[in-house]
Amino acid sequence: MTSSPALFHPRNLSEALDLLATTADARPLSGGASLVAMMNAGLVAPAALVSLTRIPELCGIRVSAAGDIAIGAATRHNEIAGDGRLSGTAAVLADAAAQIAGTAVRNMGTIGGAMAHADPALDFPSALVAVEATVEIASSAGRRLVPIREFFVDWYTTVLAPSEIVAAVHIHKPKHGVGIYLKHARVAGDFAIVSVAVTLARDGEVHVAIGGCGPSPLASAEADRILSSDLSRSASSRAGDLLAALANPVDDVRGTAKYRKVLIPRMLARALHDAVAASRSAA
Amino acid sequence: MGTDVNKPFQGEVGRPVPQLEAQEKVCGSAQFIADLYRPNMLYGAVLQSPHAHARILKYDLSQALAIAGVRAIVTGDDLQENWRMGAFIKDEHALAKGKVRYVGEAIAAVAADTEAIARKAAAAIIVTYQELPAALSPEEALLSDAAIIHEAAREYVKVFDTGTKANLCSRTSFREGDIDQGWRDSDRVFEARYQTQAQAHVSLEPCGALAEMDANGRVTLWSANQSVFRVQANVSESLGMPMSRLRCLTPRIGAGFGNKMEPHIQPITVLLAMKAKRPVKLILSREQDFEMVRARHPFNIRVKTGVKCDGTLIAREVEALLDCGAFGDDSPGVLGYALLMSCGPYRFPHAYCHGRLAYTNKMRFGAFRGFGVPQMTFAIETQLDEIADALNLDPIEFRLKNLKREGDRWLGGQTIASNGLAECLDKVRKASGWNGARRRSDDAESRRAFGVACSAHISGLLSTGAIIRLLEDGTVLLNTGSVDIGQGSNTILSQICAEALRIPLDRVGIASPDTDGSPYNWGTTASRVTYMTGTSVVGAAAEVERKIKDHAAEILECAPADLELIPGGLVAIKGIPHRHVSFAAISGRAHWAAGGPIIGSHSWVFDQKTVDPKRASVTGLPFSQIGAFVFNATVVDVEIDETTGKCRVNRAWSACDVGRAINPQMVEGQIEGAFVQGLGYALFEEIVWNGAQIANPTLMDYKIPTFVEAPSELYSIIVESNDPTGPYGAKSVGEIGINSVAAAITNAVNTGLGVRLRRLPLTPERVLQAMIGPEQNQETALSK
């Protein structure tokens, strides 16, 4: 390597964070699935890259004695898709991960990279909202925790300040039950037109989040309340209409805003139907 | 044509042999254009226009030239005004000159040491424009106050009577019978408008070229192409260069589907190589391939059909308006051909089919598998189902009742020499279980329905040739100008050659298309190579056989008429096989003792007239002789998701009358590939414009079918009608498999939902809207 490499390979997290804080126009490089695609298209040209995927602390899924789950930001989608410990309501994350793009991209892309990119059509955001995750953000100044509902701010925008990275995603011990990610896309591997992430705990607690319908995942405490006490078709309809009214989608080549709004209650009904069926067969 | 179509195959024809290039393709050693390197080579990049319609006032190349590693820059200033190319109308320069006519058009190009430097320098070229009003639809372009896109259109060389005027590029009209009488004779009349979208080819290989000029000024040009001769003509015309100074060659081609039939960046690459005086390789990015080359024409069609209550078709009127895009390219041909096919393979005593083609400030539209027929078939075949429904007739019975048969004459007057369509319909009906099937069913999550459609196509057009040389050792070298774009024509033509000379396939070598050495072949398009070039191969082989027999007669001391070829490269006295002489011995004699090297050749132009003026009145037809007819019937079993409107083709049966299958496995491959490409066209593929700009020029945003969307069961059924004019009875299969697909799927969806969808693609959104809400923009049927 020359004396001033353009791509840094820090051996631990604090080295990585120092590099990000002190190097002009440096960007973190995780799986590369989003960043390199943008570089190839000439959309970004960072002056330096700090590679994160070899930092042990950032890789892998850890389950504490209490059953709480921590997913390192540099954990690949295929690892998340295949980890049996993401069970019960946390299975929604594995289900979402399994439907991202194709096999090769799932071998490369990471959850932290996807979250930092913050494309609302991505699959993780709504699944993370449905499990009420907490995001651990790291910088050379220290760590902070942000509830997932506050992490995504706008189109392609998160609360990450320059030099901050996602270090991990935390999920409380998952409840017994099911978690389903229903994705409607034009073809396999495409971005979602609309996605519905549902968790249905055995005790009846329901969380729903909708993807693809606005700058950040759409969820409503009121919709969750309705469904947590009643899973009838009329309850699903009320919750769906409520969510549709809150939605703020845009027109794009995959579908119009109007279509997306129409889809929300229909897909919610279908996702709940699938979740109930899954919980019956799991029981 | 010299082959006995009833003789069983004894050699290579009819065998499903793997393609000749198989080994290199599975090992990764096949060399496509991007895989070629020349010593001292530079890399090219293109600058594209940001405006839809603007005069070019000034180029400032100073910043670009100042970048280290930049070796040459070319612009319209390097071209003369009268250096124009075009298949039907010579209206296009190599690079925009004087004005730009669509967003994305190439306006300048750079040759540099690396591709990255070339792209950076291209972006540093500063162009000053004066924007002009743009016409973004044919309707807009045909308004009397529309800005004129080709101001010098009067001066352009045109190869037929186009009727060009203002932004009207061409117009075509067919009349047969008496259309007004036809409406009077009809019991019921149906009329509606249909709309189809622009589809992108998305060959996996983007367009590219590599050009090199030698010290004598002769240029060698490799490129991804479907015709070395069209490349040669287009580059010569657009750079004012004699054809004899340009040699065009062919690497392996990563598919074309029409995208590579006419020029892409070949003229630009040659221009760069000549200016830089070094070889230049220019490969388009995927985005540029979407934005700069060509796409399938969107169609706007009005179809009116008159019918008797018993289902007899009486009259057909079609009015089509096509978007040409900024340059003519193959568009006049697409209009003319689509109208020629607009009565479908049915008997109509009265027809009036006419259309117009309008220039617009969008990327040119051009050849794409089907050449206007998928669009037209969508309209006419869905209307036929509507009629069947109204008359309470089974859709297949209705079609069978009205089918043209062998010996009938097509719209215009050409006689149909072979017609297997009835057999195609019968076979898909049986295979799908159509008669007994519950052709429409609902459950909680989805609705299912069957749909059927028929179509026709041609194999033929223009000219081709073949040369067969008997090499010194008795093996054979076949040289045709036909480009194998992956469909397997090298293999097919070699099989035909081997069959004709009764030698094993591995004794036939096939030359790569090279304008220096290959006989002219118009191109790999119009499903023509098996039929046209195959016929020439048979003809050339016949001449070789004659010459071989002349030699053998001297050697064996008999008359040539007493001789026959026997398998293995031998000539023997008929009935006395042990009295034979080998090709090798004969070739030795020819080379060293008597007569000279044995060469057989054949060339021809398809010569059956499309129009019989006693029968039909036709204006503005861009071609006077077209080809032999091929046919298809397709049945699909479609499932419609109740939640989202997304449609899935679960099962499909596609029967194609290909004349004769020279290589059945390759025929299946064409039918299957065409079906899935048609599936994408039917359900979700669409180039979308945001104003003047293509909104989805990437594979993230423009989607083609994946493994998951392909049908769970796809059955290709080969029907052989043994055309008396084709080599061993063969016609074609390249395009026929796509024509009926969108219509069959739409017929299924219409049946499943009880609606009439008249616009492609059937996106989930459009289908859901039809399911839950009133239809919009549908003209109601007019009935009597």
Added chain:
Amino acid sequence: MSERATIVLNVNGAAFDTSAVAYDTLLTVIRDQLFLTGTKRGCNQGVCGACTVLSDSRPVRSCLSLALDCEDKRIDTIEGLCDHPLMQALQRSFIAGGAFQCGFCTPGMLVAAFALLMNNRRPSEADIRRTLSGNLCRCTGYKKIIEAVLGAAHALQDGDRRE
């Protein structure tokens, strides 16, 4: 960002000295410097799959991999895998079954199919469709590719049984 670094890439079991700047992808380096042109550039966005190679035995998009980020990986391209009996079984099956036409998607398709069979010797048709869905083909309509992968799996099972 344009500083050129010399790196050693481990490709097909051999070490190669190559040079790259930060924005050079693995695809560009293996093609333009190592002349391993079997791996193709179809979109440069990671969608088409024509650039698929193995990185530590897992299929990845070489167009989305930065060369400078690959020094510690073992990269296998189609050229290197040609000696592997499983790949040879796939190649024989592809050839016999007509599972390619233009051949541009074929190297990436074979690498992806190779990885599939390495992980799962008895794939169902659904497994094949799902796992290979990230490799696009415009020519074949996919049917013969599915049949060829199943054919190779059966041939390998027969071979295993015989051993």
